[in-house]
Amino acid sequence: MTLGTHIRATLTLGLPLIGSQIAQNLITLTDTIMVGWYGVPELAAVALGGSFFHVVLILGMGFALAVTPMVAASAANGDRVQVRRVTRMGLWIGLGFGAVAMPAFLWSGPLLLMAGQEAQLSADTQSYLSVAGWGIWPAVLFLVLRSHLAALEFTRIVLWATLGGVALNAVLNWLLIFGNLGAPELGLVGAALASLATHLLMLLVLAVYAARKAGLREMELFARFWRPDTEALGQVFRLGWPISLTLLAESGLFMATMVMMGWIGTLELAAHGIALQIISLTFMVHIGLSSAATVRAGHAWGRRDVAGLRLAAWAALMLSALMVAATVALLIGFSRPLVGAFVSPDDPLRDAIVAVGASLLIVAAFFQLADAAQVMALGLLRGVQDTRVPMLYAMVSYWIVGVPCSYILGFTLGLGAEGIWWGLVLGLVLAGGLMMARFWTGAARVDHPAGGHAPS
Numbered sequence: 001m002t003l004g005t006h007i008r009a010t011l012t013l014g015l016p017l018i019g020s021q022i023a024q025n026l027i028t029l030t031d032t033i034m035v036g037w038y039g040v041p042e043l044a045a046v047a048l049g050g051s052f053f054h055v056v057l058i059l060g061m062g063f064a065l066a067v068t069p070m071v072a073a074s075a076a077n078g079d080r081v082q083v084r085r086v087t088r089m090g091l092w093i094g095l096g097f098g099a100v101a102m103p104a105f106l107w108s109g110p111l112l113l114m115a116g117q118e119a120q121l122s123a124d125t126q127s128y129l130s131v132a133g134w135g136i137w138p139a140v141l142f143l144v145l146r147s148h149l150a151a152l153e154f155t156r157i158v159l160w161a162t163l164g165g166v167a168l169n170a171v172l173n174w175l176l177i178f179g180n181l182g183a184p185e186l187g188l189v190g191a192a193l194a195s196l197a198t199h200l201l202m203l204l205v206l207a208v209y210a211a212r213k214a215g216l217r218e219m220e221l222f223a224r225f226w227r228p229d230t231e232a233l234g235q236v237f238r239l240g241w242p243i244s245l246t247l248l249a250e251s252g253l254f255m256a257t258m259v260m261m262g263w264i265g266t267l268e269l270a271a272h273g274i275a276l277q278i279i280s281l282t283f284m285v286h287i288g289l290s291s292a293a294t295v296r297a298g299h300a301w302g303r304r305d306v307a308g309l310r311l312a313a314w315a316a317l318m319l320s321a322l323m324v325a326a327t328v329a330l331l332i333g334f335s336r337p338l339v340g341a342f343v344s345p346d347d348p349l350r351d352a353i354v355a356v357g358a359s360l361l362i363v364a365a366f367f368q369l370a371d372a373a374q375v376m377a378l379g380l381l382r383g384v385q386d387t388r389v390p391m392l393y394a395m396v397s398y399w400i401v402g403v404p405c406s407y408i409l410g411f412t413l414g415l416g417a418e419g420i421w422w423g424l425v426l427g428l429v430l431a432g433g434l435m436m437a438r439f440w441t442g443a444a445r446v447d448h449p450a451g452g453h454a455p456s
Contacts, residue, residue, distance in 0.1 A: 297383025402427020
Protein backbone atom coordinates (compact mmCIF):
# COMPACT_ATOMS: atom_id res chain seq x y z
CA MET A 1 0.00 0.00 0.00
CA THR A 2 1.21 3.48 -0.89
CA LEU A 3 1.00 6.49 1.41
CA GLY A 4 -2.02 7.73 -0.54
CA THR A 5 -3.75 4.38 -0.10
CA HIS A 6 -3.06 4.51 3.63
CA ILE A 7 -4.50 8.03 3.82
CA ARG A 8 -7.69 6.89 2.07
CA ALA A 9 -7.96 3.82 4.32
CA THR A 10 -7.44 5.93 7.42
CA LEU A 11 -10.12 8.37 6.31
CA THR A 12 -12.57 5.56 5.51
CA LEU A 13 -12.09 4.14 8.97
CA GLY A 14 -11.55 7.42 10.76
CA LEU A 15 -14.27 9.72 9.45
CA PRO A 16 -17.13 7.88 11.21
CA LEU A 17 -15.01 7.73 14.37
CA ILE A 18 -14.28 11.46 14.10
CA GLY A 19 -17.98 12.10 13.57
CA SER A 20 -18.92 9.99 16.57
CA GLN A 21 -16.32 11.74 18.74
CA ILE A 22 -17.63 15.15 17.68
CA ALA A 23 -21.21 14.00 18.23
CA GLN A 24 -20.33 12.67 21.68
CA ASN A 25 -18.71 15.96 22.54
CA LEU A 26 -21.82 17.74 21.27
CA ILE A 27 -23.76 16.01 24.03
CA THR A 28 -21.66 17.75 26.67
CA LEU A 29 -21.64 20.91 24.58
CA THR A 30 -25.46 20.90 24.51
CA ASP A 31 -25.52 20.55 28.30
CA THR A 32 -23.11 23.46 28.67
CA ILE A 33 -25.02 25.78 26.33
CA MET A 34 -28.47 24.98 27.71
CA VAL A 35 -27.43 25.12 31.35
CA GLY A 36 -25.45 28.29 30.62
CA TRP A 37 -28.65 29.92 29.41
CA TYR A 38 -30.36 28.71 32.58
CA GLY A 39 -27.83 30.37 34.89
CA VAL A 40 -24.11 30.99 35.52
CA PRO A 41 -23.99 29.17 38.92
CA GLU A 42 -25.60 26.13 37.29
CA LEU A 43 -23.13 26.36 34.42
CA ALA A 44 -20.20 26.28 36.86
CA ALA A 45 -21.69 23.20 38.58
CA VAL A 46 -22.20 21.33 35.29
CA ALA A 47 -18.68 22.26 34.14
CA LEU A 48 -17.19 20.95 37.38
CA GLY A 49 -19.49 17.91 37.48
CA GLY A 50 -18.76 17.05 33.87
CA SER A 51 -15.03 17.17 34.52
CA PHE A 52 -15.47 15.02 37.63
CA PHE A 53 -17.49 12.43 35.68
CA HIS A 54 -14.96 12.42 32.87
CA VAL A 55 -12.01 11.84 35.20
CA VAL A 56 -13.76 8.82 36.73
CA LEU A 57 -14.80 7.54 33.29
CA ILE A 58 -11.18 7.80 32.16
CA LEU A 59 -10.22 5.02 34.57
CA GLY A 60 -12.69 2.67 32.92
CA MET A 61 -11.93 3.94 29.43
CA GLY A 62 -8.42 2.51 29.49
CA PHE A 63 -9.73 -1.05 29.65
CA ALA A 64 -12.17 -0.30 26.82
CA LEU A 65 -9.37 1.12 24.68
CA ALA A 66 -7.24 -1.95 25.38
CA VAL A 67 -9.85 -3.99 23.52
CA THR A 68 -9.14 -2.12 20.26
CA PRO A 69 -5.55 -3.25 19.51
CA MET A 70 -6.20 -6.75 20.87
CA VAL A 71 -9.24 -7.23 18.64
CA ALA A 72 -7.46 -5.62 15.66
CA ALA A 73 -4.40 -7.90 15.95
CA SER A 74 -6.57 -11.00 16.47
CA ALA A 75 -8.80 -10.11 13.52
CA ALA A 76 -5.74 -9.59 11.30
CA ASN A 77 -4.71 -13.17 12.16
CA GLY A 78 -8.24 -14.56 11.68
CA ASP A 79 -8.63 -15.51 15.37
CA ARG A 80 -12.33 -14.78 15.94
CA VAL A 81 -12.40 -16.73 19.20
CA GLN A 82 -9.84 -14.37 20.73
CA VAL A 83 -11.84 -11.40 19.44
CA ARG A 84 -14.86 -12.64 21.38
CA ARG A 85 -12.88 -13.48 24.50
CA VAL A 86 -11.19 -10.10 24.96
CA THR A 87 -14.37 -8.13 24.21
CA ARG A 88 -16.42 -10.11 26.71
CA MET A 89 -13.86 -9.66 29.43
CA GLY A 90 -13.66 -5.96 28.59
CA LEU A 91 -17.40 -5.81 29.30
CA TRP A 92 -16.87 -7.71 32.56
CA ILE A 93 -14.26 -5.20 33.67
CA GLY A 94 -16.64 -2.38 32.74
CA LEU A 95 -19.39 -3.80 34.95
CA GLY A 96 -17.06 -4.16 37.89
CA PHE A 97 -15.59 -0.72 37.38
CA GLY A 98 -19.02 0.92 37.51
CA ALA A 99 -19.75 -0.67 40.88
CA VAL A 100 -16.45 0.62 42.30
CA ALA A 101 -16.86 4.12 40.84
CA MET A 102 -20.45 4.88 41.83
CA PRO A 103 -19.76 5.97 45.45
CA ALA A 104 -17.50 8.76 44.18
CA PHE A 105 -20.50 10.36 42.47
CA LEU A 106 -22.91 9.90 45.37
CA TRP A 107 -20.48 11.59 47.80
CA SER A 108 -18.84 14.02 45.39
CA GLY A 109 -19.81 17.07 47.47
CA PRO A 110 -17.48 16.36 50.41
CA LEU A 111 -14.68 15.47 47.98
CA LEU A 112 -15.04 18.80 46.22
CA LEU A 113 -15.12 20.66 49.55
CA MET A 114 -11.84 19.00 50.48
CA ALA A 115 -10.49 20.17 47.13
CA GLY A 116 -11.19 23.78 48.11
CA GLN A 117 -14.39 24.42 46.16
CA GLU A 118 -17.12 26.73 47.49
CA ALA A 119 -19.86 25.09 49.58
CA GLN A 120 -22.75 26.00 47.27
CA LEU A 121 -20.85 24.97 44.14
CA SER A 122 -19.97 21.63 45.75
CA ALA A 123 -23.60 21.02 46.77
CA ASP A 124 -24.89 21.87 43.28
CA THR A 125 -22.32 19.63 41.65
CA GLN A 126 -23.28 16.71 43.90
CA SER A 127 -26.94 17.22 42.98
CA TYR A 128 -25.96 16.85 39.34
CA LEU A 129 -23.62 13.87 39.81
CA SER A 130 -25.93 11.91 42.12
CA VAL A 131 -28.13 11.41 39.04
CA ALA A 132 -25.72 11.64 36.10
CA GLY A 133 -23.25 9.32 37.86
CA TRP A 134 -25.49 6.30 37.25
CA GLY A 135 -24.50 6.68 33.61
CA ILE A 136 -21.02 5.35 34.38
CA TRP A 137 -22.13 1.77 33.64
CA PRO A 138 -23.65 2.37 30.20
CA ALA A 139 -20.86 4.83 29.36
CA VAL A 140 -18.05 2.31 29.96
CA LEU A 141 -19.89 -0.57 28.31
CA PHE A 142 -20.59 1.62 25.29
CA LEU A 143 -16.85 2.36 25.02
CA VAL A 144 -15.99 -1.35 25.08
CA LEU A 145 -18.46 -2.13 22.30
CA ARG A 146 -17.26 0.90 20.35
CA SER A 147 -13.69 -0.43 20.56
CA HIS A 148 -14.83 -3.88 19.47
CA LEU A 149 -16.74 -2.56 16.45
CA ALA A 150 -14.06 -0.05 15.45
CA ALA A 151 -11.34 -2.72 15.49
CA LEU A 152 -13.51 -4.82 13.16
CA GLU A 153 -14.07 -1.71 10.99
CA PHE A 154 -17.80 -1.41 11.72
CA THR A 155 -17.62 2.28 12.47
CA ARG A 156 -20.73 3.79 10.89
CA ILE A 157 -23.05 2.35 13.53
CA VAL A 158 -20.95 4.07 16.20
CA LEU A 159 -21.60 7.38 14.46
CA TRP A 160 -25.35 6.76 14.12
CA ALA A 161 -25.69 5.67 17.73
CA THR A 162 -23.92 8.80 18.94
CA LEU A 163 -25.97 11.09 16.69
CA GLY A 164 -29.10 9.51 18.15
CA GLY A 165 -27.72 10.32 21.58
CA VAL A 166 -27.16 13.96 20.59
CA ALA A 167 -30.77 14.31 19.47
CA LEU A 168 -32.22 12.62 22.55
CA ASN A 169 -30.04 14.67 24.90
CA ALA A 170 -31.05 17.97 23.28
CA VAL A 171 -34.76 17.17 23.46
CA LEU A 172 -34.63 15.97 27.06
CA ASN A 173 -32.54 18.97 28.10
CA TRP A 174 -35.08 21.33 26.55
CA LEU A 175 -37.90 19.57 28.35
CA LEU A 176 -36.36 18.92 31.75
CA ILE A 177 -34.00 21.85 32.36
CA PHE A 178 -36.52 24.56 31.48
CA GLY A 179 -39.81 22.70 32.06
CA ASN A 180 -41.13 23.03 28.50
CA LEU A 181 -44.34 21.36 27.24
CA GLY A 182 -45.57 20.83 30.77
CA ALA A 183 -42.49 18.90 31.93
CA PRO A 184 -41.13 19.74 35.41
CA GLU A 185 -38.43 22.44 35.52
CA LEU A 186 -35.56 20.48 37.06
CA GLY A 187 -32.53 22.61 36.15
CA LEU A 188 -29.33 20.71 36.97
CA VAL A 189 -31.17 17.48 37.74
CA GLY A 190 -32.93 17.70 34.38
CA ALA A 191 -29.59 17.91 32.59
CA ALA A 192 -28.38 14.91 34.60
CA LEU A 193 -31.44 12.82 33.68
CA ALA A 194 -30.97 13.68 30.02
CA SER A 195 -27.34 12.59 30.20
CA LEU A 196 -28.23 9.26 31.82
CA ALA A 197 -30.91 8.47 29.22
CA THR A 198 -28.47 9.32 26.43
CA HIS A 199 -25.83 6.88 27.67
CA LEU A 200 -28.43 4.12 27.92
CA LEU A 201 -29.68 4.69 24.37
CA MET A 202 -26.21 4.61 22.82
CA LEU A 203 -25.31 1.41 24.65
CA LEU A 204 -28.52 -0.28 23.56
CA VAL A 205 -27.94 0.55 19.89
CA LEU A 206 -24.42 -0.89 19.83
CA ALA A 207 -25.38 -3.98 21.83
CA VAL A 208 -28.25 -4.85 19.47
CA TYR A 209 -26.04 -4.23 16.43
CA ALA A 210 -23.19 -6.40 17.76
CA ALA A 211 -25.64 -9.20 18.54
CA ARG A 212 -27.63 -9.16 15.28
CA LYS A 213 -25.51 -7.73 12.45
CA ALA A 214 -24.41 -10.23 9.80
CA GLY A 215 -20.69 -10.85 10.22
CA LEU A 216 -20.92 -10.09 13.93
CA ARG A 217 -23.71 -12.26 15.28
CA GLU A 218 -21.72 -15.38 14.37
CA MET A 219 -19.26 -14.40 17.11
CA GLU A 220 -22.03 -14.91 19.71
CA LEU A 221 -20.60 -12.09 21.78
CA PHE A 222 -23.28 -12.30 24.48
CA ALA A 223 -23.88 -16.06 24.49
CA ARG A 224 -22.94 -17.61 27.85
CA PHE A 225 -21.83 -14.15 28.90
CA TRP A 226 -21.82 -15.21 32.54
CA ARG A 227 -18.86 -17.60 32.03
CA PRO A 228 -15.55 -16.20 33.34
CA ASP A 229 -12.38 -16.26 31.24
CA THR A 230 -9.57 -15.43 33.62
CA GLU A 231 -6.84 -15.61 30.96
CA ALA A 232 -8.51 -13.07 28.65
CA LEU A 233 -9.54 -10.95 31.63
CA GLY A 234 -5.91 -10.77 32.71
CA GLN A 235 -4.78 -9.84 29.19
CA VAL A 236 -7.24 -6.96 28.94
CA PHE A 237 -6.45 -5.79 32.47
CA ARG A 238 -2.66 -5.83 31.97
CA LEU A 239 -2.85 -3.84 28.75
CA GLY A 240 -5.63 -1.56 29.99
CA TRP A 241 -4.50 -0.31 33.38
CA PRO A 242 -1.51 1.66 32.02
CA ILE A 243 -3.84 3.23 29.42
CA SER A 244 -6.23 4.23 32.21
CA LEU A 245 -3.47 5.83 34.24
CA THR A 246 -2.10 7.59 31.16
CA LEU A 247 -5.52 9.04 30.41
CA LEU A 248 -6.02 9.85 34.08
CA ALA A 249 -2.74 11.75 34.18
CA GLU A 250 -3.87 13.93 31.27
CA SER A 251 -7.46 14.36 32.44
CA GLY A 252 -6.22 14.92 35.97
CA LEU A 253 -4.10 17.77 34.62
CA PHE A 254 -7.21 19.41 33.19
CA MET A 255 -9.19 18.64 36.34
CA ALA A 256 -6.43 20.19 38.46
CA THR A 257 -6.64 23.35 36.35
CA MET A 258 -10.41 23.30 36.85
CA VAL A 259 -9.92 23.16 40.63
CA MET A 260 -7.31 25.93 40.53
CA MET A 261 -9.64 28.03 38.39
CA GLY A 262 -12.31 27.56 41.06
CA TRP A 263 -9.89 29.05 43.60
CA ILE A 264 -9.83 32.23 41.52
CA GLY A 265 -13.63 32.51 41.23
CA THR A 266 -16.88 31.15 39.80
CA LEU A 267 -16.73 33.51 36.81
CA GLU A 268 -13.27 32.28 35.81
CA LEU A 269 -14.41 28.68 36.33
CA ALA A 270 -17.38 29.22 34.02
CA ALA A 271 -15.11 30.79 31.35
CA HIS A 272 -12.65 27.92 31.76
CA GLY A 273 -15.45 25.38 31.25
CA ILE A 274 -16.61 27.12 28.08
CA ALA A 275 -13.08 27.31 26.65
CA LEU A 276 -12.53 23.61 27.37
CA GLN A 277 -15.77 22.74 25.60
CA ILE A 278 -14.67 24.61 22.49
CA ILE A 279 -11.19 23.09 22.23
CA SER A 280 -12.57 19.67 23.14
CA LEU A 281 -14.85 19.87 20.12
CA THR A 282 -11.96 20.50 17.72
CA PHE A 283 -9.80 17.95 19.57
CA MET A 284 -12.35 15.23 18.81
CA VAL A 285 -10.94 15.09 15.28
CA HIS A 286 -7.57 14.04 16.67
CA ILE A 287 -9.20 11.55 19.03
CA GLY A 288 -11.03 9.95 16.09
CA LEU A 289 -7.87 9.85 13.99
CA SER A 290 -5.97 8.40 16.96
CA SER A 291 -8.55 5.61 17.26
CA ALA A 292 -8.23 4.89 13.54
CA ALA A 293 -4.43 4.90 13.91
CA THR A 294 -4.72 2.32 16.71
CA VAL A 295 -6.72 0.00 14.47
CA ARG A 296 -4.44 0.47 11.45
CA ALA A 297 -1.33 0.00 13.59
CA GLY A 298 -2.89 -3.04 15.28
CA HIS A 299 -3.55 -4.70 11.93
CA ALA A 300 0.02 -4.04 10.75
CA TRP A 301 1.40 -5.21 14.09
CA GLY A 302 -0.55 -8.47 13.89
CA ARG A 303 0.89 -9.09 10.39
CA ARG A 304 4.45 -8.06 11.37
CA ASP A 305 4.28 -5.37 8.66
CA VAL A 306 6.65 -2.69 9.95
CA ALA A 307 6.77 -0.83 6.64
CA GLY A 308 2.98 -0.73 6.61
CA LEU A 309 3.03 0.44 10.22
CA ARG A 310 5.22 3.40 9.32
CA LEU A 311 3.06 4.39 6.35
CA ALA A 312 -0.11 4.08 8.43
CA ALA A 313 1.46 6.33 11.04
CA TRP A 314 2.47 8.98 8.50
CA ALA A 315 -1.01 8.96 6.98
CA ALA A 316 -2.68 9.57 10.34
CA LEU A 317 -0.16 12.25 11.37
CA MET A 318 -0.53 14.18 8.11
CA LEU A 319 -4.31 14.29 8.50
CA SER A 320 -3.94 15.41 12.12
CA ALA A 321 -1.52 18.20 11.12
CA LEU A 322 -4.06 19.61 8.65
CA MET A 323 -6.62 19.81 11.45
CA VAL A 324 -4.13 21.60 13.72
CA ALA A 325 -3.64 24.34 11.12
CA ALA A 326 -7.40 24.84 10.73
CA THR A 327 -7.95 24.91 14.50
CA VAL A 328 -5.29 27.53 15.16
CA ALA A 329 -6.86 29.82 12.57
CA LEU A 330 -10.31 29.30 14.10
CA LEU A 331 -9.25 29.98 17.69
CA ILE A 332 -7.27 33.10 16.87
CA GLY A 333 -9.81 34.58 14.49
CA PHE A 334 -13.08 33.85 16.30
CA SER A 335 -12.30 33.52 20.01
CA ARG A 336 -14.83 36.08 21.31
CA PRO A 337 -17.82 34.97 19.19
CA LEU A 338 -17.15 31.33 20.11
CA VAL A 339 -17.21 32.04 23.85
CA GLY A 340 -20.14 34.44 23.56
CA ALA A 341 -22.36 31.72 22.09
CA PHE A 342 -22.39 29.99 25.48
CA VAL A 343 -23.73 32.86 27.57
CA SER A 344 -27.11 34.57 27.41
CA PRO A 345 -26.98 38.10 25.92
CA ASP A 346 -28.91 39.34 28.96
CA ASP A 347 -26.52 37.90 31.55
CA PRO A 348 -24.79 40.75 33.44
CA LEU A 349 -21.58 38.68 33.63
CA ARG A 350 -21.50 38.03 29.89
CA ASP A 351 -18.76 40.56 28.97
CA ALA A 352 -16.46 39.42 31.77
CA ILE A 353 -16.90 35.74 30.93
CA VAL A 354 -16.28 36.37 27.22
CA ALA A 355 -13.12 38.35 27.96
CA VAL A 356 -11.61 35.62 30.14
CA GLY A 357 -12.71 32.77 27.86
CA ALA A 358 -11.37 34.46 24.73
CA SER A 359 -7.95 34.98 26.35
CA LEU A 360 -7.83 31.28 27.23
CA LEU A 361 -8.63 30.28 23.64
CA ILE A 362 -5.67 32.33 22.40
CA VAL A 363 -3.43 30.33 24.74
CA ALA A 364 -5.09 27.12 23.51
CA ALA A 365 -4.05 27.96 19.94
CA PHE A 366 -0.41 27.60 21.03
CA PHE A 367 -0.70 24.04 22.31
CA GLN A 368 -2.73 22.49 19.48
CA LEU A 369 0.28 20.89 17.80
CA ALA A 370 1.65 19.42 21.04
CA ASP A 371 -1.76 18.15 22.14
CA ALA A 372 -2.38 16.53 18.75
CA ALA A 373 1.10 14.99 18.76
CA GLN A 374 0.65 13.32 22.13
CA VAL A 375 -2.77 11.85 21.39
CA MET A 376 -1.70 10.56 17.95
CA ALA A 377 1.47 9.02 19.41
CA LEU A 378 -0.59 7.35 22.12
CA GLY A 379 -2.94 5.87 19.51
CA LEU A 380 -0.03 4.44 17.54
CA LEU A 381 1.68 3.09 20.65
CA ARG A 382 -1.53 1.39 21.77
CA GLY A 383 -1.80 -0.20 18.35
CA VAL A 384 1.53 -1.96 18.96
CA GLN A 385 0.45 -2.71 22.54
CA ASP A 386 3.07 -0.45 24.14
CA THR A 387 1.37 1.18 27.13
CA ARG A 388 3.55 1.20 30.24
CA VAL A 389 6.38 3.55 29.30
CA PRO A 390 3.91 6.06 27.76
CA MET A 391 2.12 5.99 31.12
CA LEU A 392 5.33 7.07 32.86
CA TYR A 393 5.90 9.80 30.27
CA ALA A 394 2.39 11.13 30.91
CA MET A 395 2.79 11.17 34.67
CA VAL A 396 6.07 13.07 34.51
CA SER A 397 4.89 15.52 31.84
CA TYR A 398 1.55 16.36 33.37
CA TRP A 399 2.15 16.09 37.11
CA ILE A 400 5.85 16.78 37.59
CA VAL A 401 5.88 19.58 35.00
CA GLY A 402 2.35 20.65 33.99
CA VAL A 403 0.50 21.00 37.31
CA PRO A 404 3.33 22.72 39.23
CA CYS A 405 3.90 25.13 36.33
CA SER A 406 0.18 25.95 36.21
CA TYR A 407 0.23 26.80 39.91
CA ILE A 408 3.45 28.82 39.74
CA LEU A 409 2.38 30.79 36.67
CA GLY A 410 -1.20 31.27 37.81
CA PHE A 411 -0.67 32.14 41.48
CA THR A 412 2.99 32.62 42.42
CA LEU A 413 3.69 34.83 39.39
CA GLY A 414 0.18 36.29 39.43
CA LEU A 415 -0.78 35.53 35.82
CA GLY A 416 -4.19 34.22 36.88
CA ALA A 417 -6.31 32.15 34.50
CA GLU A 418 -3.94 32.56 31.55
CA GLY A 419 -0.99 31.44 33.67
CA ILE A 420 -2.81 28.24 34.60
CA TRP A 421 -3.32 27.49 30.93
CA TRP A 422 0.31 28.20 30.06
CA GLY A 423 1.18 25.43 32.51
CA LEU A 424 -0.97 23.15 30.38
CA VAL A 425 1.10 24.12 27.35
CA LEU A 426 4.38 23.12 28.99
CA GLY A 427 3.07 19.72 30.10
CA LEU A 428 1.58 18.89 26.70
CA VAL A 429 4.70 19.90 24.78
CA LEU A 430 6.87 17.58 26.88
CA ALA A 431 4.41 14.67 26.59
CA GLY A 432 4.05 15.06 22.82
CA GLY A 433 7.79 15.08 22.27
CA LEU A 434 8.53 12.06 24.46
CA MET A 435 5.74 9.90 23.04
CA MET A 436 6.54 10.67 19.42
CA ALA A 437 10.19 9.79 20.03
CA ARG A 438 9.09 6.54 21.69
CA PHE A 439 7.12 5.42 18.65
CA TRP A 440 9.56 6.40 15.92
CA THR A 441 12.66 5.03 17.66
CA GLY A 442 10.88 1.85 18.77
CA ALA A 443 8.00 0.07 17.06
CA ALA A 444 8.30 1.99 13.79
CA ARG A 445 12.00 1.15 13.48
CA VAL A 446 12.52 -2.38 14.80
CA ASP A 447 10.76 -5.53 13.63
CA HIS A 448 9.20 -7.54 16.48
CA PRO A 449 8.16 -11.19 16.55
CA ALA A 450 4.60 -11.96 15.47
CA GLY A 451 2.23 -11.43 18.35
CA GLY A 452 4.99 -9.85 20.39
CA HIS A 453 4.83 -6.64 22.32
CA ALA A 454 6.88 -3.51 22.13
CA PRO A 455 9.22 -2.97 25.07
CA SER A 456 7.32 -1.76 28.11
